[in-house]
Amino acid sequence: MATPGHHTLSVLVENKPGVLSRVSGLFSxxxxxxxxxxxxxxxxxxxxxxxxxxxxxxxxxxxVVKQLDKxxxxxxxxxxxxDMAIERELLLIKVQADATHRLEIMRMAEVFNARVxxxxxxxxxxxxxxxxxxxxxLEELLAPYTIxxxxxxxxxxxxxxxxxxxxxxxxxxxxx
Amino acid sequence: MSDxxxxxxxxxKERMLGSEAIIRSLEAxxxxxxxxxxxxAILPLYDAxxxxxxxxxxxxVRHEQGAGHMxxxxxxxxxxxxxxxxxxxxxxxxxxxxxxxxxxxxxxLVAITGQVPTHLIGTDAFQExxxxxxxxxxxxxxxxxxxxxxxxxxxxxxxxxxxxxxxGPVLVDIPKDLQLTEIDFEYVDTIDLVGYSAEFPRxxxxxxxxxxxxxxxxxxxxxxxxxVINGEASDDLxxxxxxLQVPVTTTLLAKGAFPDSHPLSVQMPGMHGSKYANWTxxxxxLLITVGARFDDRVTGKLDAxxxxxxxxxxxxxxxxxxxxRFADVSLVGELRTTLPALRxxxxxxxxNAARVEAQGExxxxxxxxxxxxxxxxxxxxxxxxxxxxxxxxxxxxxxxxIWVTGVGQHQMWAAQxxxxxxxxxxxxxxxxxxxxxxxxxxIGAQQGCPDAYVVNFDGDGCFQMTxxxxxxxxxxxxxxxxxxxxxGWLGMVRQWQELFHGERYSETxxxxxxxxxxxxxxxxxxxxxxxxxxxEVDAVVAEAIAARRPTVIDFRIxxxxxxYPMVPAGAASHEMIDQAWDNEWVEEGV
Numbered sequence: 026m027a028t029p030g031h032h033t034l035s036v037l038v039e040n041k042p043g044v045l046s047r048v049s050g051l052f053s054x055x056x057x058x059x060x061x062x063x064x065x066x067x068x069x070x071x072x073x074x075x076x077x078x079x080x081x082x083x084x085x086x087x088x089v090v091k092q093l094d095k096x097x098x099x100x101x102x103x104x105x106x107x108d109m110a111i112e113r114e115l116l117l118i119k120v121q122a123d124a125t126h127r128l129e130i131m132r133m134a135e136v137f138n139a140r141v142x143x144x145x146x147x148x149x150x151x152x153x154x155x156x157x158x159x160x161x162x163l164e165e166l167l168a169p170y171t172i173x174x175x176x177x178x179x180x181x182x183x184x185x186x187x188x189x190x191x192x193x194x195x196x197x198x199x200x201x
Numbered sequence: 202m203s204d205x206x207x208x209x210x211x212x213x214k215e216r217m218l219g220s221e222a223i224i225r226s227l228e229a230x231x232x233x234x235x236x237x238x239x240x241x242a243i244l245p246l247y248d249a250x251x252x253x254x255x256x257x258x259x260x261x262v263r264h265e266q267g268a269g270h271m272x273x274x275x276x277x278x279x280x281x282x283x284x285x286x287x288x289x290x291x292x293x294x295x296x297x298x299x300x301x302x303x304x305x306x307x308x309x310l311v312a313i314t315g316q317v318p319t320h321l322i323g324t325d326a327f328q329e330x331x332x333x334x335x336x337x338x339x340x341x342x343x344x345x346x347x348x349x350x351x352x353x354x355x356x357x358x359x360x361x362x363x364x365x366x367x368x369g370p371v372l373v374d375i376p377k378d379l380q381l382t383e384i385d386f387e388y389v390d391t392i393d394l395v396g397y398s399a400e401f402p403r404x405x406x407x408x409x410x411x412x413x414x415x416x417x418x419x420x421x422x423x424x425x426x427x428x429v430i431n432g433e434a435s436d437d438l439x440x441x442x443x444x445l446q447v448p449v450t451t452t453l454l455a456k457g458a459f460p461d462s463h464p465l466s467v468q469m470p471g472m473h474g475s476k477y478a479n480w481t482x483x484x485x486x487l488l489i490t491v492g493a494r495f496d497d498r499v500t501g502k503l504d505a506x507x508x509x510x511x512x513x514x515x516x517x518x519x520x521x522x523x524x525x526r527f528a529d530v531s532l533v534g535e536l537r538t539t540l541p542a543l544r545x546x547x548x549x550x551x552x553n554a555a556r557v558e559a560q561g562e563x564x565x566x567x568x569x570x571x572x573x574x575x576x577x578x579x580x581x582x583x584x585x586x587x588x589x590x591x592x593x594x595x596x597x598x599x600x601x602x603i604w605v606t607g608v609g610q611h612q613m614w615a616a617q618x619x620x621x622x623x624x625x626x627x628x629x630x631x632x633x634x635x636x637x638x639x640x641x642x643x644i645g646a647q648q649g650c651p652d653a654y655v656v657n658f659d660g661d662g663c664f665q666m667t668x669x670x671x672x673x674x675x676x677x678x679x680x681x682x683x684x685x686x687x688x689g690w691l692g693m694v695r696q697w698q699e700l701f702h703g704e705r706y707s708e709t710x711x712x713x714x715x716x717x718x719x720x721x722x723x724x725x726x727x728x729x730x731x732x733x734x735x736x737e738v739d740a741v742v743a744e745a746i747a748a749r750r751p752t753v754i755d756f757r758i759x760x761x762x763x764x765y766p767m768v769p770a771g772a773a774s775h776e777m778i779d780q781a782w783d784n785e786w787v788e789e790g791v
Contacts, residue, residue, distance in 0.1 A: 039395065
């Protein structure tokens with residue numbers, strides 16, 4: 026119970042002004058650190074999903090879920106278990122690439138399903154949508170060529186299509 | 202909302218200004234009184250108060266903090282939602298303390314603030330403050346109204362959220378231009394909040410498991426918090442306690458939720474609680490927790506709190522369950538439902554009589570601790586504050602009295618020496634510990650309960666934080682008595698400095714004669730009295746109670762008197778320190 030671990034929370038919210046502050050503010054107020062946070066629209070215009078990655082104990086994540094659930098604009102909180110979900114993140118990365126290394130880098134990008142989206146005289150800009158662990162691996166491999174700039178979106182997650190709705194989407198909330 | 206007011210509101214489908222819509226919405230929510238101060242961004246609302254016929258009394262206060270605490274005092278004494286109003290910027294920020302106080306003590310409060318016109322929002326306009334942003338961590342919810350047509354809906358939802366589930370403060374921020382916009386007023390009684398439900402599941406899983414734990418316990422205790430008062434469940438609690446025949450400890454916020462005079466009561470636990478309450482908890486093998494939240498002022502060192510006890514936790518807020526202490530069995534829901542369910546389950550057990558018999562030895566132990574270790578103090582040459590508390594307690598015995606306090610030593614003496622037998626008759630700032638709560642909260646409570654005798658035990662430090670509201674008391678002729686326990690010091694801080702900081706009294710001396718509280722009270726036109734001896738106490742208490750007008754009494758008490766017993770911060774709750782006693786103690790019967 027006391028060992029920290031990573032947890033991914035998918036928070037369905039009403040698309041109202043201030044909702045992101047309410048959610049992120051709750052984390053800082055209760056002393057939980059956010060590893061990554063991604064927010065975006067859903068299939069419904071009036072709802073958004075905030076995907077939050079936290080590193081904390083099981084007890085803490087249960088607390089944070091209950092506290093999130095108390096926010097009026099939060100409709101549902103779901104802890105996404107990695108083995109039941111697809112998790113993805115977008116990486117944009119600019120790498121130094123002079124003529125001698127350019128092909129090497131492009132081949133490596135291919136292995137990771139990364140695309141070259143822009144090229145300059147001595148650098149390449151790659152885009153990659155992958156599981157965050159794979160993005161980390163790609164960054165590591167590119168590091169020796171000198172990374173000029175890198176930015177990631179934060180992960181988003183969805184339960185697998187093969188997981189029955191009840192199982193995968195069962196909200197963690199205690200109240201109906 | 203009552204049916205008639207709702208029908209009236211529904212029938213009213215006329216065009217009106219947004220400001221008038223605020224008043225009509227408040228009427229629909231059965232608001233009869235509110236507290237506030239006008240200012241630029243809320244001027245249209247105040248104009249409407251004068252321009253149209255309505256049924257709401259507005260009380261003009263002297264500082265917005267006063268408006269907030271008055272609304273709190275009213276809410277806690279009556280069980281209704283308290284309403285306070287302020288303008289934008291500094292008016293709104295002056296409400297921050299009462300909002301935080303209402304959040305920590307779960308008080309239903311709706312704060313309505315004016316905001317700069319929508320086209321100026323975000324420009325650092327005159328008297329602009331992002332009040333919804335400022336209060337975000339201390340409200341149950343907030344609204345920044347974006348369209349004038351949304352005003353009735355926002356106010357309706359605000360009252361719904363503030364008053365249902367675990368009550369709390371809700372802020373509604375309304376830009377000035379929206380107050381001046383004409384709308385088709387329509388009051389809709391439906392709530393459209395998909396993320397909020399105040400309906401609780403009816404299945405009562407956990408009741409049988411709780412009854413099992415009780416059946417197997419040898420040393421159970423009911424640990425009762427303020428949730429019982431918010432949940433209007435005092436009667437259910439008494440029935441449960443009497444069926445169980447177990448000791449009952451009531452936290453500072455719960456004082457009165459279970460009668461202090463009841464033989465099963467062991468009164469207050471925690472830092473300045475009774476020895477017998479803390480010992481009972483410490484030796485217990487089962488804490489039946491009801492609407493309480495294992496606050497650090499109750500538990501002391503958390504992992505040494507009730508070390509041998511299993512936990513049953515009843516609460517309306519699932520986030521309190523297992524927050525500070527793991528609950529072996531929990532029941533989330535309204536106490537008025539869950540408490541009777543547990544009682545029925547316990548009574549239904551065929552070996553219940555044998556259980557009561559088996560737990561009888563424990564109860565007898567607890568009652569002997571209670572008999573042998575009462576709250577006590579030593580009378581001396583100087584006036585003791587406990588004597589003042591007892592004098593009021595005796596004088597108002599059998600009358601409907603509401604007791605209010607500030608925060609500090611006087612608050613603890615009042616908690617220890619008052620005997621209160623009903624809910625909503627003890628109003629104190631527990632969670633936030635807000636000095637200055639007393640004067641305005643007493644005024645608001647008195648306005649909600651005009652026939653009650655309201656007594657505010659205040660400290661001289663607390664009193665000076667909100668004493669300008671004596672003007673409000675005088676203007677509206679609010680007869681609450683403000684009993685200032687004047688020791689000339691920030692007494693509780695001084696006590697900590699004496700005990701834990703080598704008697705270095707850093708910045709705690711207030712010089713009790715500055716100001717002269719009698720002259721000050723006279724300047725406000727209220728009855729002003731003073732007592733320095735026990736004989737004078739008896740006389741001024743009788744005079745103040747008979748006067749039925751706003752009254753300040755300057756009680757010049759012994760500044761060296763301390764609050765005992767005491768659990769030092771960070772110690773286990775049974776490790777209470779006390780002063781050495783000789784044989785001259787006045788023993789307060791409990």
